[in-house]
Amino acid sequence: MTGTSLDGIDAVLADFSSGRPQLRGHVRHALTAELRDALLQLNHAGENELHRAAVAGQHLAHAYAAAVGDLLLEASVEASEVRAIGAHGQTVRHRPDSGYTIQVNAPATLAELAGVDVVADFRSRDVAAGGQGAPLAPAFHAAVFRGATARAVVNIGGISNLTGLPALGVDSPVVGFDCGPGNVLIDDWALQHLGEPVDRDGRWAAGGRVHPPLLSALLDDPYFALAPPKSSGRDRFNRRWLAGRLAPFAVDPRDVQATLTQLTATAIAEAISRYFAEAAEIVLCGGGAFNATLGRMLAQACAPRQVVTSDVLGVAPDQVEALAFAWLAREFVERRPASLPAVTGARGPRLLGALYPR
Numbered sequence: 001m002t003g004t005s006l007d008g009i010d011a012v013l014a015d016f017s018s019g020r021p022q023l024r025g026h027v028r029h030a031l032t033a034e035l036r037d038a039l040l041q042l043n044h045a046g047e048n049e050l051h052r053a054a055v056a057g058q059h060l061a062h063a064y065a066a067a068v069g070d071l072l073l074e075a076s077v078e079a080s081e082v083r084a085i086g087a088h089g090q091t092v093r094h095r096p097d098s099g100y101t102i103q104v105n106a107p108a109t110l111a112e113l114a115g116v117d118v119v120a121d122f123r124s125r126d127v128a129a130g131g132q133g134a135p136l137a138p139a140f141h142a143a144v145f146r147g148a149t150a151r152a153v154v155n156i157g158g159i160s161n162l163t164g165l166p167a168l169g170v171d172s173p174v175v176g177f178d179c180g181p182g183n184v185l186i187d188d189w190a191l192q193h194l195g196e197p198v199d200r201d202g203r204w205a206a207g208g209r210v211h212p213p214l215l216s217a218l219l220d221d222p223y224f225a226l227a228p229p230k231s232s233g234r235d236r237f238n239r240r241w242l243a244g245r246l247a248p249f250a251v252d253p254r255d256v257q258a259t260l261t262q263l264t265a266t267a268i269a270e271a272i273s274r275y276f277a278e279a280a281e282i283v284l285c286g287g288g289a290f291n292a293t294l295g296r297m298l299a300q301a302c303a304p305r306q307v308v309t310s311d312v313l314g315v316a317p318d319q320v321e322a323l324a325f326a327w328l329a330r331e332f333v334e335r336r337p338a339s340l341p342a343v344t345g346a347r348g349p350r351l352l353g354a355l356y357p358r
């Protein structure tokens with residue numbers, strides 16, 4: 001898995017033989033600065049982008065293959081024992097309104113290098129069926145994280161997404177959509193002002209104060225009020241988006257960081273209260289779960305509900321998304337449609353993925 005944050009590759013080895021997925025290994029590989037930059041550049045129009053996308057896809061597939069190699073080595077598992085690799089690719093455009101979503105990838109190369117069947121292109125079939133093609137993780141959350149009480153699973157990657165899981169036995173649909181920016185603006189602001197790709201543990205934001213007029217200006221974006229199904233990405237929430245809204249104000253950079261962190265928390269809390277108010281508990285996953293300031297703001301915004309991390313469900317926050325794509329690959333291999341039309345807005349459930357045999 002490589003998500004919107006472009007923080008690196010998370011590869012997990014999952015064993016589904018017992019029904020419930022067992023995690024057998026996890027490696028995290030950084031992306032080289034060149035590859036990260038090339039992928040970042042592909043998020044907006046530029047010269048010769050077809051060539052650049054194809055080359056970046058090749059480099060990404062090589063990086064995926066290296067991560068898979070390390071993962072198998074660490075777990076002492078042979079490639080021949082692995083049924084499939086689920087390789088999401090790197091989203092560089094997400095435009096379901098125009099009928100497409102683009103994940104840069106080179107699954108044929110990965111199959112060639114790894115010697116394992118590769119399942120890729122998980123999103124386009126749902127878009128073809130009129131859906132958003134995102135978020136896809138809610139189906140996985142529904143398969144493994146439902147409990148005796150209603151639970152909201154909040155994945156805070158570059159973008160944040162909510163899954164509302166009704167209590168087991170309650171026959172109401174799973175809710176799921178992208179709430180808005182997760183870490184994407186927070187990371188970029190830290191990069192611009194600290195020269196660091198991450199506001200580690202939210203320490204910088206912790207020393208700042210939320211600027212209420214700026215927060216209102218940010219929340220003014222129509223995306224937040226839009227009813228689901230909805231999904232988003234760097235197409236909308238990016239440096240330009242922030243600069244435009246920030247222009248009328250003179251705010252200390254540290255207070256901007258606190259405000260961006262609050263934006264993520266508020267957008268999530270409002271999404272829950274509007275669309276899954278029955279949640280008794282909120283479970284955080286994704287890298288944003290490690291941002292202590294964000295966690296504190298979320299706890300405050302969601303009180304009196306408990307906010308916990310996915311560790312309580314037996315999966316570390318930084319393993320959930322990769323495990324979700326291992327699960328999606330497995331659903332494809334078993335020829336089971338894994339989409340949730342109630343979440344993505346598609347006309348019906350579809351088999352998600354395309355196979356590149358080893």
Ligand SMILES: Nc1ncnc2c1ncn2[C@@H]1O[C@H](COP(=O)(O)OP(=O)(O)O)[C@@H](O)[C@H]1O
Nearest residue numbers: 003004005007157158183200201286287288290
């Ligand atoms: N210790 C930490 N403190 C603050 N933020 C963190 C920390 N660890 C991870 N993150 C955040 O999580 C992001 C990565 O989360 P991830 O779930 O991998 O997102 P994506 O799916 O978009 O790649 C990082 O870019 C960073 O913003």
Ligand SMILES: [Mg+2]
Nearest residue numbers: 003005007008
């Ligand atoms: Mg990531």
